[in-house]
Structure formats: C-alpha cells, structure tokens
Amino acid sequence: MRRAARWLIAGLVLLLGRGERQRQLPPGEPVVEGMQPSPGAELVVAGLLGLSALLAIAFIVVYAGGANTQLLGLALGLCFATLAVVSVVTAFRLTPPEEAEEPYPEPSHPFEAAEIEQIADESRRHLTRGKLLGLAAGGAGTALALAVITPLVSLGPVFDTSRLRREPWRRGVKLVDEQGRVLHADDIELNTLHTAFPEGANPDDIASPIVVVRVEPARLDLPEDRRDWAPGGIVAYSKICTHAACAVALYRAPHFQPSRPRPALVCPCHYSTFDPATGGTVLFGPAGRPLPQLPLSVGPKGELIALGAFSGPVGPSWSGVRE
Amino acid sequence: MTRALVFLILLALALPALGGAQSGADLYLQSCVSCHGVGGAGVSPGGKHFGPPLQGVGAQAADFYLRTGYMPVQEASQEPVRKASPFSDAEIRALVRYIGSFGGPPVPKPQPERGNPSEGMQLFTQNCAGCHQVAAQGGLVVGGTAPRLNRSTPTEIAEAIRVGPYLMPRFTERQLNDRQVDSIIRYVQVTQNPEDRGGWGISHLGPIPEGLIAWLLAGSVLVGVAAVIGGRRPT
Numbered sequence: 334m335r336r337a338a339r340w341l342i343a344g345l346v347l348l349l350g351r352g353e354r355q356r357q358l359p360p361g362e363p364v365v366e367g368m369q370p371s372p373g374a375e376l377v378v379a380g381l382l383g384l385s386a387l388l389a390i391a392f393i394v395v396y397a398g399g400a401n402t403q404l405l406g407l408a409l410g411l412c413f414a415t416l417a418v419v420s421v422v423t424a425f426r427l428t429p430p431e432e433a434e435e436p437y438p439e440p441s442h443p444f445e446a447a448e449i450e451q452i453a454d455e456s457r458r459h460l461t462r463g464k465l466l467g468l469a470a471g472g473a474g475t476a477l478a479l480a481v482i483t484p485l486v487s488l489g490p491v492f493d494t495s496r497l498r499r500e501p502w503r504r505g506v507k508l509v510d511e512q513g514r515v516l517h518a519d520d521i522e523l524n525t526l527h528t529a530f531p532e533g534a535n536p537d538d539i540a541s542p543i544v545v546v547r548v549e550p551a552r553l554d555l556p557e558d559r560r561d562w563a564p565g566g567i568v569a570y571s572k573i574c575t576h577a578a579c580a581v582a583l584y585r586a587p588h589f590q591p592s593r594p595r596p597a598l599v600c601p602c603h604y605s606t607f608d609p610a611t612g613g614t615v616l617f618g619p620a621g622r623p624l625p626q627l628p629l630s631v632g633p634k635g636e637l638i639a640l641g642a643f644s645g646p647v648g649p650s651w652s653g654v655r656e
Numbered sequence: 657m658t659r660a661l662v663f664l665i666l667l668a669l670a671l672p673a674l675g676g677a678q679s680g681a682d683l684y685l686q687s688c689v690s691c692h693g694v695g696g697a698g699v700s701p702g703g704k705h706f707g708p709p710l711q712g713v714g715a716q717a718a719d720f721y722l723r724t725g726y727m728p729v730q731e732a733s734q735e736p737v738r739k740a741s742p743f744s745d746a747e748i749r750a751l752v753r754y755i756g757s758f759g760g761p762p763v764p765k766p767q768p769e770r771g772n773p774s775e776g777m778q779l780f781t782q783n784c785a786g787c788h789q790v791a792a793q794g795g796l797v798v799g800g801t802a803p804r805l806n807r808s809t810p811t812e813i814a815e816a817i818r819v820g821p822y823l824m825p826r827f828t829e830r831q832l833n834d835r836q837v838d839s840i841i842r843y844v845q846v847t848q849n850p851e852d853r854g855g856w857g858i859s860h861l862g863p864i865p866e867g868l869i870a871w872l873l874a875g876s877v878l879v880g881v882a883a884v885i886g887g888r889r890p891t
Contacts, residue, residue: 589707604797
C-alpha cells in the first residue's frame with residue numbers, strides 16, 4: 334500500500350516537475366544500485382498478470398451465467414493467489430534491493446522531487462520490457478476491479494427480476510408435503526409445524542415453500558380482510574424469512590400457554606420471530622415486515638387448498654418491494 | 657395362630673405401600689395435585705398454583721417429564737431443566753402408571769439399533785438441528801433454551817418427539833414415523849459418543865469456535881509465510 338502511494342506520489346511529481354528539468358541532479362553517484370536485467374522473470378510476471386486478468390474475466394463470465402458460488406470463489410481466489418505470486422516474484426527478481434538509512438525525502442522541494450524521480454528512474458532502468466509489464470499490470474488491475482464491482486449489477490433495474498415475483502400459488506392449488514402427499518386439514522394438529530409446497534410446481538421457487546400451523550381459533554387475531562383465510566385455525570405463511578431469506582424452520586410451540594411465551598414461527602438464522610395468530614407480524618428480531626400469509630381453504634375431501642396469492646411479496650425486501 | 661394373624665394384618669397394611677397404583681395416587685396427591693388438579697383435571701390460572709390438565713397426556717409425557725427431572729417445578733412459569741429427580745425409580749414408575757391411568761399414549765419402546773444413523777442425521781438436520789444444533793449440543797429459541805441431548809436416553813428422545821415438551825413442537829406419526837424416530841435416536845447416540853477424527857472436537861460447538869481456531873491457526877501460518885517471503889536477500 335505504502336509502496337503504491339509512493340509510486341503515485343512519484344508519478345504526480347514527475348508530471349508536475351516536468352517544467353523544471355533544468356534543475357536536475359548533477360550526474361554522480363546513483364542513489365539506487367543497479368540490478369542485472371532478468372527478462373525471464375519479467376515474462377513470468379507479465380504472464381501471471383495476464384492469467385489473473387483472465388481469472389477476473391472468468392469471474393464475470395460465471396456471474397453472468399448463473400453464478401455458481403463455488404466457481405465464483407475459485408475464480409476470484411485463484412486471481413488473488415496469482416497476484417500474490419506476482420508480488421513475490423516482483424519483490425525478489427525485479428525490484429532492486431536498497432538499504433535506506435534515512436526516510437525518503439518529502440516531495441515538496443523541486444530538488445527533492447527530482448531525487449525521487451531519479452530513484453524511480455533508476456529502479457526500473459534494468460527492466461527490458463517495462464511497457465509490457467505496465468500494460469499487463471494495468472490490464473490485471475482493470476479486470477479485477479470490474480470483477481469486484483460486477484455483483485453490483487444485480488442491484489440495478491437492468492436485470493430481470495420477474496423470477497422474484499413469480500408465484501406458483503393461485504386459487505385451488507393443493508398443498509403437498511415434502512414427499513408430494515396431499516395435506517389434509519386433519520393432518521395439521523396443534524403444536525405441529527408442517528412444510529408444504531404447491532402441487533405440481535417447482536419446489537425451488539422462492540415463493541413455493543410455506544409453513545402450515547394450527548392456531549386455536551379463539552386465539553386467532555387476523556386483520557379484518559383475512560377473516561376467511563384460516564379454516565379451523567389453520568394458517569399458512571411463506572417459509573422464506575423476510576429478513577435474509579433463511580427458512581423459517583422453528584416453531585415455538587408452548588405446551589401450556591398461560592405461563593409460556595406465545596406460539597411463534599422463528600427463523601433460526603437471526604431469530605426473527607413471527608406471530609402466526611396475527612398475520613405473521615414481527616414479534617422480535619431483525620425482520621422488517623411480516624411473513625406473507627397465504628389464504629387457505631378446505632376442499633371437498635378435507636384437503637387444504639390455496640384461496641389465492643400471498644398477502645405480500647415473498648422473501649427479503651429488494652429494490653422492487655414497496656410495502 | 658395369633659402370630660399368623662398379626663402377619664396378615666401387617667401385610668394388609670403394607671400392601672398399599674407396595675402396590676403401584678395406590679402409592680402412585682399418594683405421590684400424586686403429595687407432589688402434583690396442587691398444580692395439575694385432582695384426577696389430572698388441571699388448575700386454571702388465577703391463583704398461586706396453576707398447571708395444565710394431565711388427562712390424555714398419557715404415560716408417555718409423564719415418564720418424560722419425571723425421568724428428566726423436568727417435573728416437579730416450583731412455579732408453572734419456570735422453564736423446566738434437566739435435574740436429578742426427587743423421586744426414586746420405583747416412585748416414578750408408580751406415578752407414571754397412575755397418570756397413565758387417566759388415558760393417553762403409553763411409554764414408547766424405541767429400537768435405535770434398527771435405525772440408520774445417516775438417515776437419522778438427515779432427519780435431525782431437517783427437524784431438530786434448528787434448535788438443538790446439528791451436534792445436538794443445544795441452543796436458543798426466542799423465549800427459552802433447547803437442551804443438550806448428551807444425556808438423553810432413547811426412550812426420552814422418542815417421548816420428546818411425540819410430546820413436544822415446553823416450547824418444542826411435537827411431531828406426529830405422519831411427520832416422523834417410528835422407524836424414522838429410531839434413526840434420529842441412533843444419530844443422537846452418535847453425537848453422544850463422537851469419533852472426533854480430527855482429534856479435537858472443540859466442544860462440538862459448531863462453526864464459530866471452529867472458525868475462530870481456524871483463523872488463529874491459519875492466521876499464524878499466513879503471518880509466518882509472509883515473514884519468510886517478505887525477507888530480502890542480503891545484498
């Protein structure tokens with residue numbers, strides 16, 4: 334870091350001090366001792382820089398094509414590892430050794446600035462392919478910078494967000510469990526937590542999984558417009574936490590209610606706690622909005638069916654969610 | 657003749673103490689009735705003591721709460737924790753038989769040797785690990801704690817799955833059948849005697865201490881490597 338800053342300052346000084354060339358140091362003892370040119374090491378460094386640029390580009394390509402997290406990590410990790418090797422080779426083979434007994438001069442005075450310029454000059458005098466190295470370093474840096482900011486694209490409106498809005502639930506869709514068996518109202522006993530999916534839909538869709546619990550009808554306190562959503566006290570909510578999209582997999586089901594905390598759906602990641610009796614409102618934790626509720630009804634054979642779509646957008650809030 | 661008569665009278669006096677149901681009822685009147693009511697009818701909140709009815713909970717729940725020492729508690733609002741039971745084994749059996757006579761499911765008889773630990777781990781991860789942690793070391797829920805399972809017996813685990821003690825949800829036969837329960841128990845037994853192939857379990861507390869140690873160890877190694885490659889050759 335400090336070295337980079339030093340080079341930056343040296344570069345600035347070079348630009349600023351161009352007009353004052355006439356005050357150059359008298360040709361005398363070089364500040365930096367010379368170094369044998371090593372074109373082989375230069376080629377290796379240039380090649381590795383090229384490789385790291387390719388790996389950074391690979392990161393962008395993987396991100397664009399589905400973003401397999403393991404490949405993403407591999408690409409970025411190898412890119413950094415290559416840059417580390419570049420630093421090591423550069424330090425050992427391309428940077429002239431120097432014993433500094435005094436700190437470098439402040440670049441305030443033209444004379445001292447000229448000295449820095451001389452140091453910089455002498456440090457790269459032995460390089461045979463200076464331009465190539467500069468190009469390679471610039472390319473690798475640009476590629477890496479692009480790779481690092483690529484994920485920002487997902488925040489913007491240019492990408493297709495329809496997948497986040499896709500909802501497999503509509504009137505009449507049956508609820509099935511993990512094994513695909515149709516869930517009946519009788520299966521939902523008090524103090525049990527069931528996970529359900531829409532029959533025939535892709536269970537991996539963010540809006541597919543729901544949790545189904547039975548609340549004692551006397552304790553139900555749903556909003557006015559959701560009165561008919563809970564046949565026999567059976568309520569269903571999206572299983573995807575509105576905080577960070579973890580699965581709401583815990584059910585706090587008190588055995589004896591007068592003395593215990595009330596029943597609640599809890600997300601195990603950050604303990605967001607939702608009240609199934611009042612429409613999924615947040616009781617505790619970092620979640621910012623209630624769990625979306627799915628209106629339920631009971632079919633002719635006692636099977637549970639959806640009455641329509643969720644009460645709100647599923648999953649964590651994103652730029653397209655307006656409460 | 658008189659000696660035989662005295663013996664018979666003594667025997668008649670001693671019988672209720674030896675007989676299970678009678679002494680179970682006595683114990684119930686001594687230790688349980690103030691909160692659970694006469695005949696397990698329960699006591700509604702309002703007074704100093706109150707508690708849930710025990711009719712229908714069966715020997716299954718009674719056995720679990722008594723063997724784990726969850727019951728008796730001083731107040732209904734207290735979170736039950738595992739402790740040594742004040743009752744002897746015979747007294748627990750008598751109480752369980754008495755409470756079981758109110759009706760309800762019997763004490764389950766799990767056969768963990770039938771279970772498959774791999775399937776058990778999968779089921780445990782899906783259904784139990786959210787609270788108890790995948791290493792069965794216990795954890796938190798909002799408003800309570802989930803206990804460690806290191807001292808749970810197979811019967812207790814089978815009972816807890818069906819009963820859902822304290823804040824735990826219960827699992828019906830449809831959600832987890834008895835064979836799956838056997839597998840879960842088998843997996844919990846594995847966590848009770850972990851193999852620790854790495855040699856160091858770090859209390860099986862999970863990824864945070866593991867990560868901490870990995871960072872400390874890997875960090876020192878990285879610093880060492882940096883020191884080595886950062887050293888300049890003598891000029």
